[in-house]
């Protein structure tokens with residue numbers, strides 16, 4: 001045996017016809033054992049956390065192996081990730097294909113043209129035939145959705161593969177020390193869940209100005225798994241937010257027409273005509289910033305709105321559904337937007353860095369209409385927000401108590417609501433109990 005043979009013999013097909021099968025098997029075992037040995041020998045840079053498990057390999061026992069049946073031909077997919085700046089030609093090139101293959105699939109496959117739009121990070125799989133041409137293409141759009149194009153003669157058959165994730169239920173609790181956003185992060189919640197929590201209670205709590213140190217929230221939410229691995233977070237199922245000692249609870253409910261929404265325990269919808277804080281609170285680092293109501297921002301005399309100090313560029317939302325009646329610039333207001341909501345209500349947003357809507361646009365609640373800035377007579381980046389009822393300025397911080405409450409479920413619907421949410425209510429109560437017990441054992445801070 002030459003040195004080269006020793007190193008590679010384990011994986012090479014027998015070149016020498018006189019090499020008996022049995023020897024090959026032993027050689028293969030030795031090869032595997034050697035590889036494992038090399039991998040297992042501790043070296044200085046092996047981290048302490050790696051657990052080495054002793055492995056016993058049958059080195060000698062090489063029973064006579066019956067003739068194996070031909071192994072099934074496995075499809076050898078070439079898997080590639082789209083890089084920034086990639087196009088189909090570059091991607092196909094890396095898979096060993098030519099521009100002729102690109103041209104063929106784009107022209108011949110149903111929806112072939114849509115292939116040309118690539119997104120960095122996207123996964124593709126290529127299956128080549130014996131002549132090195134494309135036999136099939138996989139586009140993994142999300143872990144749940146794959147598009148499969150299989151060549152049939154001169155055309156392609158399209159197959160949409162959809163997977164259902166496994167849904168697990170999860171819990172989280174947090175106490176707010178500096179901001180809701182940080183508390184949520186410390187509880188291991190992704191930004192989307194914290195935003196959803198703020199959306200659910202956004203009609204009854206101003207998430208910029210209301211949270212106080214010591215506020216607590218509890219959540220029951222879904223986590224979606226694929227092949228035993230967490231894929232992403234699903235819906236919030238139940239939530240409690242205790243603001244300044246007052247508890248607000250919300251439960252997710254799906255009605256007979258398959259529409260979902262959040263309702264209090266007595267069946268009143270959490271959705272209000274107006275969100276209290278029309279800014280993306282996640283960009284405001286502290287809810288307890290003493291500067292937030294600093295008179296420095298009150299450049300309007302008399303001051304008839306609420307000021308939200310926030311970094312320049314923070315998204316500003318439409319407080320409710322409506323129509324843009326003004327979007328322009330004045331020396332005092334800077335870039336500003338005015339939205340009319342039905343007959344009675346008007347909201348105004350001043351000192352914007354950028355406007356994202358035009359006069360006449362229809363806007364939906366929580367739609368981004370601009371970004372926080374300091375244009376016009378403003379000394380620092382902040383949103384100046386005004387709320388008018390029939391043309392009269394009202395305090396947006398207190399007016400919501402006088403606005404209509406959320407819609408109530410009908411008496412006929414309540415049994416369905418209770419059947420769906422009673423389990424969540426019990427879970428929420430048990431999380432609350434656990435947290436209380438924990439807090440009692442914790443040393444005072």
Ligand SMILES: [Zn+2]
Nearest residue numbers: 297298307384
């Ligand atoms: Zn102001």
